[in-house]
Amino acid sequence: MLSYQMDRIVRAKSLDEVVVATSTETGDDAIQNLCNTIGVECFRGSLDDVLGRFDACAAVYDADVVVRLTGDCPLTEPAVIDTVVRTHFRNQADYTSNVHPPTWPDGLDVEVVNRNVLSHAAANARLSSEREHVTSYITSRKNVFSMSNVETSPDRSDLRLTVDEPRDFDLVTRVFEALLPANPEFTLEDVLALLDSNPEWMGINAGIARNEGAQPLQDGPGNHQAEQRSEDAP
Numbered sequence: 515m516l517s518y519q520m521d522r523i524v525r526a527k528s529l530d531e532v533v534v535a536t537s538t539e540t541g542d543d544a545i546q547n548l549c550n551t552i553g554v555e556c557f558r559g560s561l562d563d564v565l566g567r568f569d570a571c572a573a574v575y576d577a578d579v580v581v582r583l584t585g586d587c588p589l590t591e592p593a594v595i596d597t598v599v600r601t602h603f604r605n606q607a608d609y610t611s612n613v614h615p616p617t618w619p620d621g622l623d624v625e626v627v628n629r630n631v632l633s634h635a636a637a638n639a640r641l642s643s644e645r646e647h648v649t650s651y652i653t654s655r656k657n658v659f660s661m662s663n664v665e666t667s668p669d670r671s672d673l674r675l676t677v678d679e680p681r682d683f684d685l686v687t688r689v690f691e692a693l694l695p696a697n698p699e700f701t702l703e704d705v706l707a708l709l710d711s712n713p714e715w716m717g718i719n720a721g722i723a724r725n726e727g728a729q730p731l732q733d734g735p736g737n738h739q740a741e742q743r744s745e746d747a748p
């Protein structure tokens with residue numbers, strides 16, 4: 515699944531380098547071996563301090579801007595990555611995503627954050643949830659960091675294309691089996707057309723909460739007063 519995701523990510527034109535950031539646990543040796551086989555860089559750090567792992571990875575690769583994509587999203591869309599990255603630079607934001615609020619299917623999430631902001635979060639985040647969920651410290655401080663969001667229409671945020679549960683894996687497997695043989699570079703539009711033509715498939719993993727593993731954080735003082743720019747994407 516990770517190999518399929520890498521095949522899609524490397525097609526994004528806005529990325530200078532792709533690195534898989536996994537843990538130093540022996541259970542993740544298989545990820546290191548896979549990266550070696552498919553020719554993708556692999557960085558290894560803390561299992562639980564994912565924020566620290568990301569910051570250390572960014573330092574090793576001397577990144578000015580970090581694009582965060584999670585490994586449970588094999589249907590990541592290169593064009594969506596490029597759209598969010600372009601918006602980030604156009605707005606000169608500290609942080610840009612397409613999930614605040616989400617309008618793309620779950621599994622198409624993209625977060626872009628400036629390296630200095632990521633390092634600030636790594637140095638100051640204290641809550642365990644902030645260390646585990648890399649950008650929580652940043653997104654809960656809208657009065658401190660400039661943020662922008664990219665939206666699309668129609669809103670398909672009710673659709674799950676991520677893999678957190680066996681039912682998710684079932685749906686994504688059907689998508690790959692239907693589209694990959696004929697077109698290894700199939701797009702999100704192809705996926706949506708396939709699902710629209712097989713509406714019963716969307717019931718396979720219906721009812722699972724989006725980001726159910728993330729612990730909600732309470733905004734700090736004044737966060738409700740902050741503006742968050744939102745832009746429509748083609």
